[in-house]
Amino acid sequence: xxxxWHAGEEAVVVGHSGPKIxxxxxxTGQALFVDDLRLPRMVHAKFLxxxxxxxxxxxxxxxxxxxxxxxxxxxxxxxIPRKYGAIPVCQDExxxxxxxxxxxxxxxxxxxxxxxxxxLRACRLVxxxxxxxxxxxxxxxxxxxxxxxxxxxxxxxxxxxxRVSQDYGDVEKGFAEADLIVEESYDYPGSTHVPLExxxxxxxxxxxxxxxxxxxxxxxxxxxxxxxRVLGLEAAQVRLIKPAVGAGYGGKxxxxxxxxxxxxxxxxxxxxxxxxxxxxxxxYAHRGRHPVRMWLKMGFRNDGSITAIDFKAQADGGAxxxxxxxxxxxLGVFMTLPYRLQNYRFESQRLYTNKPPxxxxxxxxxxxxxxxxxxxxxxxxxxxxxxxxxLRLRNIVAPDTETCNGLKVGSVGMEECIRAVVKSSxxxxxxxxxxxxxxxxxxxxxxxxxxxxxxxxxxxxxxxxMIKVDRSGDVCLFSGTAxxxxxxxxxxxxxxxxxxxxxxxxxxxxxxxxxxxxxDLGSYSSRVTFMAGNACVEAADKVRARLFAAAAKKLKVEDxxxxxxxxxxxxxxxxxxxISFVDAVWLAExxxxxxxxxxxTPPKIxxxxxxxxxxxxxxxxxxxxxxxxxxxxxxxxxRVERIWVAHDCGRALNRTIVEGQLEGCVYMGVGExxxxxxxxxxxxxxxxxSILEYKIPTLHETPEIHSIIVESHEEGGxxxxxxxxxxxxxxxxxxxxxxxxxxxxxxxxxxxxTPEKILKALERHRAPLS
Amino acid sequence: xxxxxxxxxxVNGQPFRRLVPAERSLLDFLREDLGLTGSKHGCDVGDCxxxxxxxxxxxxxxxxxxxxEMEGASITTIEGIGGPEGPHPVQxxxxxxxxxxxxxxxPGIVLVLVALLRDDPQPSESRIREVLGSNICRCxxxxxxxAAARAAVGAA
Ligand code: FES
Ligand code: FES
Numbered sequence: 001x002x003x004x005w006h007a008g009e010e011a012v013v014v015g016h017s018g019p020k021i022x023x024x025x026x027x028t029g030q031a032l033f034v035d036d037l038r039l040p041r042m043v044h045a046k047f048l049x050x051x052x053x054x055x056x057x058x059x060x061x062x063x064x065x066x067x068x069x070x071x072x073x074x075x076x077x078x079x080i081p082r083k084y085g086a087i088p089v090c091q092d093e094x095x096x097x098x099x100x101x102x103x104x105x106x107x108x109x110x111x112x113x114x115x116x117x118x119x120l121r122a123c124r125l126v127x128x129x130x131x132x133x134x135x136x137x138x139x140x141x142x143x144x145x146x147x148x149x150x151x152x153x154x155x156x157x158x159x160x161x162x163r164v165s166q167d168y169g170d171v172e173k174g175f176a177e178a179d180l181i182v183e184e185s186y187d188y189p190g191s192t193h194v195p196l197e198x199x200x201x202x203x204x205x206x207x208x209x210x211x212x213x214x215x216x217x218x219x220x221x222x223x224x225x226x227x228x229r230v231l232g233l234e235a236a237q238v239r240l241i242k243p244a245v246g247a248g249y250g251g252k253x254x255x256x257x258x259x260x261x262x263x264x265x266x267x268x269x270x271x272x273x274x275x276x277x278x279x280x281x282x283x284y285a286h287r288g289r290h291p292v293r294m295w296l297k298m299g300f301r302n303d304g305s306i307t308a309i310d311f312k313a314q315a316d317g318g319a320x321x322x323x324x325x326x327x328x329x330x331l332g333v334f335m336t337l338p339y340r341l342q343n344y345r346f347e348s349q350r351l352y353t354n355k356p357p358x359x360x361x362x363x364x365x366x367x368x369x370x371x372x373x374x375x376x377x378x379x380x381x382x383x384x385x386x387x388x389x390x391l392r393l394r395n396i397v398a399p400d401t402e403t404c405n406g407l408k409v410g411s412v413g414m415e416e417c418i419r420a421v422v423k424s425s426x427x428x429x430x431x432x433x434x435x436x437x438x439x440x441x442x443x444x445x446x447x448x449x450x451x452x453x454x455x456x457x458x459x460x461x462x463x464x465x466m467i468k469v470d471r472s473g474d475v476c477l478f479s480g481t482a483x484x485x486x487x488x489x490x491x492x493x494x495x496x497x498x499x500x501x502x503x504x505x506x507x508x509x510x511x512x513x514x515x516x517x518x519x520d521l522g523s524y525s526s527r528v529t530f531m532a533g534n535a536c537v538e539a540a541d542k543v544r545a546r547l548f549a550a551a552a553k554k555l556k557v558e559d560x561x562x563x564x565x566x567x568x569x570x571x572x573x574x575x576x577x578x579i580s581f582v583d584a585v586w587l588a589e590x591x592x593x594x595x596x597x598x599x600x601t602p603p604k605i606x607x608x609x610x611x612x613x614x615x616x617x618x619x620x621x622x623x624x625x626x627x628x629x630x631x632x633x634x635x636x637x638x639r640v641e642r643i644w645v646a647h648d649c650g651r652a653l654n655r656t657i658v659e660g661q662l663e664g665c666v667y668m669g670v671g672e673x674x675x676x677x678x679x680x681x682x683x684x685x686x687x688x689x690s691i692l693e694y695k696i697p698t699l700h701e702t703p704e705i706h707s708i709i710v711e712s713h714e715e716g717g718x719x720x721x722x723x724x725x726x727x728x729x730x731x732x733x734x735x736x737x738x739x740x741x742x743x744x745x746x747x748x749x750x751x752x753x754t755p756e757k758i759l760k761a762l763e764r765h766r767a768p769l770s
Numbered sequence: 771x772x773x774x775x776x777x778x779x780x781v782n783g784q785p786f787r788r789l790v791p792a793e794r795s796l797l798d799f800l801r802e803d804l805g806l807t808g809s810k811h812g813c814d815v816g817d818c819x820x821x822x823x824x825x826x827x828x829x830x831x832x833x834x835x836x837x838x839e840m841e842g843a844s845i846t847t848i849e850g851i852g853g854p855e856g857p858h859p860v861q862x863x864x865x866x867x868x869x870x871x872x873x874x875x876x877p878g879i880v881l882v883l884v885a886l887l888r889d890d891p892q893p894s895e896s897r898i899r900e901v902l903g904s905n906i907c908r909c910x911x912x913x914x915x916x917a918a919a920r921a922a923v924g925a926a
Contacts, residue, residue: 028854028857036807196908244872249874279815660909666911
C-alpha cells in the first residue's frame with residue numbers, strides 16, 4: 001500500500017481517522033464567514049431584481065430611492081459594461097442587467113445604504129419600466145427558431161450555446177453485433193445546491209489604491225482574474241480572500257454580482273461595502289444541476305458485454321452560460337467508464353432559456369447520464385437474465401487502460417466496490433425477494449480527479465503550495481485552495497505533517513488568499529486532493545530534504561539513513577540517534593530561510609482526440625451503491641431505508657473525512673432522487689425558493705448510510721490518493737430507481753420520484769394492456 | 771419610523787442593557803449589536819435552524835424571534851457553550867466524529883443537542899432523531915452528527 005512518495009516507509013499520519021485541524025473553530029462558532037466580518041464605515045447593499053423572465057429595460061428611475069434617508073449610493077448595469085463569466089470563451093453576463101433582462105430574479109439595480117433594511121426599502125422605491133418579450137422556458141422552445149434569441153447581441157444569435165458531437169469506434173457495427181438492444185428516453189430534473197451559507201462579499205479599497213475583497217467562493221483564482229478583468233483592473237491590484245465558506249457543492253464556482261457590485265460600489269462610495277444574498281436570492285443565483293432530456297440506446301451480447309452506446313442529451317441551461325460549455329462535454333465523456341466499450345456516439349446541446357443559469361453541481365454533467373446508463377443496465381440485466389451486479393462485474397475496465405474516447409485510466413477499484421456493497425447489503429439474497437412494496441437496487445459509477453486543462457489556456461501549474469518553517473518551530477503552509485467544508489485544509493496539513501514527522505495540528509494552513517498564497521485553480525471537478533495534495537508533498541519534501549541535510553551533518557550519517565516522525569529526525573537503524581524538529585530547523589536555517597514551494601502540473605497525457613479536451617483527468621475514482629427502499633402502494637410514498645456505498649478513493653488520507661464525503665454525496669443524491677426540483681411556474685418564477693418548500697431532506701428523510709472505503713493505489717496521486725467529494729453521488733439516484741423498480745415493477749425515468757409520479761405509474765402498471 | 775425600547779437581558783451569563791428597534795430580530799441583535807456571530811443566518815424564516823440559540827435553556831430560532839421579546843431573558847449562544855480549551859462534550863464528540871464539514875449548521879445543532887442532554891442525559895435514539903430533525907445540514911447527511919450525538923450521550 002505504500003506510495004512512491006515514501007517507498008519503504010510506513011505512513012504515520014496518512015490514513016488516520018478523526019478530527020480536522022480546523023474542526024474546533026467551526027464547532028465553537030469562531031470560524032469567520034464573510035457575513036461575520038465587518039469594517040468601520042461599512043455600508044450594506046441590496047439588489048433590485050427583475051420580475052420578468054425576458055424583457056427590455058426601457059428606463060430606470062432612482063430618484064425616490066436615492067432620496068430615502070440612509071441611502072448612500074447606487075449603481076446600474078451600464079456602470080460595469082464588461083461581460084463576466086466562468087469560462088473565457090463564453091462570457092455573456094453582466095454584473096447588473098444592461099438594456100434587457102433574461103430571467104426572473106436577474107439583478108438590475110444595486111443600492112447601498114447605512115443598513116440592509118434601508119437598502120431593501122430603497123430598492124422597492126426604484127421605478128423600472130420593462131417591455132416584456134416572448135419567453136423561452138423549455139428545451140423545445142429554445143430549439144424553436146421562431147423564438148427570439150435570448151442573447152440577441154451575441155455574434156451568432158442562437159438559443160443553442162453549444163453543440164457537441166463525438167463518435168468513437170463503429171457504433172452501427174456494434175449494434176449489428178448485439179443480441180439485445182435497449183433504447184429508452186430519460187428526463188433528469190434541475191436541482192440546486194442550497195449551501196446553508198448564502199453568497200456574500202465584502203469589499204474595501206485600501207489606502208494604497210488596491211482592492212481587498214472577501215468572498216464566499218470555491219474558486220478564488222478564477223474569480224480573482226475575472227473580477228479584475230471586468231472591473232478594468234490589473235489582477236495584482238486585487239486581493240481576494242476566501243474566509244470560511246458555508247459550503248458550495250459547485251454553487252460558488254462562478255463569479256457573482258455580489259463580488260462585482262461590492263467592489264465597484266466600494267470604490268464609487270469610498271466606503272467598505274458588504275452584500276449578502278438572502279435565501280430566496282440564492283435560489284435565483286442558482287448555477288445548479290441542468291435539467292437534461294436524454295435518449296440512450298445500448299447494444300449487448302448475450303453474455304452481457306456491451307457492444308455499443310448511442311447517447312443524446314439536451315440540457316436546459318438557463319439564461320447565461322456559466323460553465324455550460326463544460327457541461328455539454330461532461331454529459332458525454334464519462335459514459336465510457338467504468339464499463340468496457342469500443343463503440344460510442346454522443347451528441348449534446350446546451351441551450352439558453354429564460355431561467356436562472358444552470359452550472360456545476362456536485363457530479364457536474366455526469367449525474368444525469370449516469371442515471372440513464374445505470375437504469376438502462378438494470379433493464380438489460382433483467383432482459384438478459386443476468387444479475388445486475390454480475391452484469392457490471394463482467395464489463396469493468398481493466399486498470400491501466402485507455403477508453404475508446406481517450407481517457408487514460410490508472411487504478412480501478414470497481415470490482416472491490418461492487419463486491420463490497422453486494423456483500424454487506426445482502427443484495428443477492430434480497431433482490432426480488434423482499435416482498436411487496438420493498439425493493440433493492442444497485443448502481444455503479446466512475447468520476448474524475450481534476451481536469452487536465454484549466455478553464456483558460458495556459459501551461460502553468462494547477463496547484464502551488466508554499467511551506468515556511470522557522471526557528472520558532474512554526475510550520476506555515478500557504479495554498480490557494482478553497483476549503484468549503486470538504487476538508488482540504490486538513491488534507492494539506494496531513495500530507496505536510498506526514499513528510500515532516502509532525503502531527504497535522506502542528507501545521508498552520510493559510511489558504512485562498514490571492515496575495516499570500518500560490519495559485520490553485522479551485523475546488524471544482526474533484527481536483528484538490530489530487531492536485532494540491534501533490535503540490536503539498538513536493539513542497540514538504542523540499543523542506544524535508546533541507547532538514548535531513550542539516551540533521552545528517554549533525555548526526556554524521558547519510559541523509560538517506562534518516563527518518564522523521566513524532567517531532568524528531570532520527571537514524572532509522574538507531575532511533576535513539578536523533579535531533580528534534582526545532583533543532584533541525586535551526587541548523588537548516590544556516591543555509592538561509594526555510595521556505596520551499598511545490599507545484600502540480602498534470603502530466604501531458606496526449607489524447608488521440610483533439611476534440612476531447614474537456615473531461616480527461618489524471619485519475620478516476622469508482623463507486624458502487626446499493627439502495628433499499630420501501631414504497632407504500634396506497635399513497636405512493638417512497639422511503640429510502642438504507643444505502644450501502646463503497647468508494648475507491650485511492651489511498652484514504654483521513655478515513656473519517658472520506659466517509660463524511662460519501663455520506664454527504666449519498667444524502668444529496670437521495671434529495672435529487674425523491675424530493676428536490678428546481679421547478680418554475682409559468683412566468684419563469686421559481687415554484688419553491690425556500691428551504692421548506694424546496695424540500696431539503698432533514699434527518700427524517702435521510703437513510704441509514706453505510707460507507708465502505710475501498711483503497712487502491714493511484715500511481716500519480718499523493719500517497720496514492722484520488723477523489724471522494726463528488727463521485728460517490730453519481731450512483732445514488734439510479735440505485736434508488738432500481739430499488740423502486742424491484743419494489744413495484746415500475747420504471748421511473750424522471751426523478752424526483754414523488755408520490756404523484758409513483759401512483760400514476762402504479763396505475764399504468766396495474767392496468768391490463770389494452 | 772420604528773419605535774425603540776430598552777432591552778435588559780443576560781447573554782452567556784453577562785447582563786446587557788441596549789436600546790433596540792422594535793422590529794430587530796434576536797439574531798440581528800446578537801450578531802450586530804453584541805458581535806456574537808456564532809449564530810448564523812441560514813434562511814431568516816425559521817426553516818433551517820442555523821440561528822438556534824437557547825432561551826432559558828430551550829432551543830429557539832433567533833431569526834424569527836424579536837429581540838424585544840427577550841426582556842429579562844437569559845440567553846445562551848454557541849459562544850457561551852465552551853471554547854476550544856474547554857469544549858462541551860457535544861463539541862468534543864462533534865470534533866472527533868468530524869460531524870462538522872463546512873460548519874455553518876454546526877453551532878445551531880450543537881445547541882439543540884446541548885439542550886437535549888441537559889433535559890434528558892440519556893435520551894433514546896428516537897428522541898435524538900426527533901430533536902435533530904428540526905435542523906438542516908446540507909453537508910454531512912447527518913450520519914456523523916448522529917454518531918457524535920450518540921457518543922455524547924454515552925459520555926454524559
Ligand atoms: S436562519 Fe433561523 S431558521 Fe434559518
Ligand atoms: S456542515 Fe455544512 S451545513 Fe452542516
